[in-house]
Amino acid sequence: MEGGTAASDKRLLVLGAGPAQLGLLEAAHERGLHVIAVDRDPLAPGFRFADRRAIVSVEDEPAIDRLANAERIDGIMAPGIDFPVAIAARVAARLGIAHPLDPPTAQAATSKLRQRERFADAGVPHARYRVCSSLAEASAAAADLGFPCVVKAPDLQGQKGLGFVRDADALAEAFDTARGLARSSVVLVEELVAGREVTVNAFSAGGRFHPLSVTDRVVAEPPAFGVALAHVWPSELEPDELAAAVQAAESAAAAVGVREGPTYTQVLVRPDGPRVGELAARLGGGHDAELCEAALGIDLNRLAISAALGERLYDGAFVPDEQAGGACVRFLVPEPGVLEAVEGIEEAERSSGVVWVRSYREPGHVFGPLRRGADRAGAVLAVGDSRKEALARATRAAERIRFVTADAEALV
Numbered sequence: 001m002e003g004g005t006a007a008s009d010k011r012l013l014v015l016g017a018g019p020a021q022l023g024l025l026e027a028a029h030e031r032g033l034h035v036i037a038v039d040r041d042p043l044a045p046g047f048r049f050a051d052r053r054a055i056v057s058v059e060d061e062p063a064i065d066r067l068a069n070a071e072r073i074d075g076i077m078a079p080g081i082d083f084p085v086a087i088a089a090r091v092a093a094r095l096g097i098a099h100p101l102d103p104p105t106a107q108a109a110t111s112k113l114r115q116r117e118r119f120a121d122a123g124v125p126h127a128r129y130r131v132c133s134s135l136a137e138a139s140a141a142a143a144d145l146g147f148p149c150v151v152k153a154p155d156l157q158g159q160k161g162l163g164f165v166r167d168a169d170a171l172a173e174a175f176d177t178a179r180g181l182a183r184s185s186v187v188l189v190e191e192l193v194a195g196r197e198v199t200v201n202a203f204s205a206g207g208r209f210h211p212l213s214v215t216d217r218v219v220a221e222p223p224a225f226g227v228a229l230a231h232v233w234p235s236e237l238e239p240d241e242l243a244a245a246v247q248a249a250e251s252a253a254a255a256v257g258v259r260e261g262p263t264y265t266q267v268l269v270r271p272d273g274p275r276v277g278e279l280a281a282r283l284g285g286g287h288d289a290e291l292c293e294a295a296l297g298i299d300l301n302r303l304a305i306s307a308a309l310g311e312r313l314y315d316g317a318f319v320p321d322e323q324a325g326g327a328c329v330r331f332l333v334p335e336p337g338v339l340e341a342v343e344g345i346e347e348a349e350r351s352s353g354v355v356w357v358r359s360y361r362e363p364g365h366v367f368g369p370l371r372r373g374a375d376r377a378g379a380v381l382a383v384g385d386s387r388k389e390a391l392a393r394a395t396r397a398a399e400r401i402r403f404v405t406a407d408a409e410a411l412v
């Protein structure tokens, strides 16, 4: 898998050193690569696995270009975050180094709108939606699609600008929020696809799509609409529903043009069939690669690193070797306030079935109420004989962890 230059001679630039990149950075470090990590937050937890830290925004393309040149990198990747996926592809193309995605493919994969246009052309099932540039257009779209509906920015992630709209009275606020945050001037209004949701974690090599872990996404209720509280494997879907969801993810990857590297596809499952919510041409940002390894014994972080370095992958790398009957990532939700201390981590790590516990923030961090993924405080990865046991073990471990917070207002 790692032929050619000795692994430790290779230099990998990773965009992001936050919670979503922790596992990848750790895997790159363990592989002995020279790891250069970029994050504008000097306290980003992933920096501890980096040989070189650059305190730069992952969206600052000129600065990333300069860094990539100066560091003579062999590969660049943006695990767990969307917008920089396109930056990584462009930087790699300008440097003339190997990369799993060409710039136009990466660009399409990072736009909810552009990928949907491709889904429509290719017949990939997806939620009905309208592109709206005014509240009047959004009102007409919502009336047509029906309430409740969903409003979102076409070019953001992590539930930024994402709104669940119960009725017509709630539309203006959701529209303004999405429009205010969006990079572009349009907003998507979508039908709400009621039903279950799975994440299809897959890997493409030489144009061949290999589905790996398919997990149930357990989500929070509005106002934290869409925020993942857990990813649980194996999925509870019936085999035919599961096969249809995987097929939808494969057709989504083909429609966007992803032939190499990881894909992370959110699929909503209705009784009449699946609807692709979104495809990301990267690793998931919720420790999905580590969950895949705990479940199937496939080291998805390492595969993604190999793809970023242009290394050849063999089909054998995608053959699952089930490690457990069930596995799950359960996210930790703190009380709002200023973080003073995190207690109980070691106890939680010792609890049965726990693979690891991650705490994302340092004391002083201010937690708001749960609205987006970024409001989560950490995660537990646990395994068990069944999905139920894995979930119960993760929950038991989570109950041992306490984020001690002080009232933020009292400190002002």
Ligand SMILES: Nc1ncnc2c1ncn2[C@@H]1O[C@H](COP(=O)(O)OP(=O)(O)OP(=O)(O)O)[C@@H](O)[C@H]1O
Binding pocket: 127, 150, 152, 156, 157, 158, 159, 160, 162, 190, 191, 192, 193, 194, 197, 217, 219, 225, 226, 227, 228, 266, 268, 277, 278, 373
């Ligand atoms: N049309 C919809 N119908 C039902 N649920 C939806 C719809 N759109 C979004 N959601 C819910 O919100 C979640 C996040 O949606 P989406 O991926 O569009 O936003 P995001 O900001 O990109 O979030 P993430 O970074 O988690 O992918 C989905 O996984 C799903 O649970």
Ligand SMILES: [Mg+2]
Binding pocket: 157, 158, 266, 278
């Ligand atoms: Mg998304």
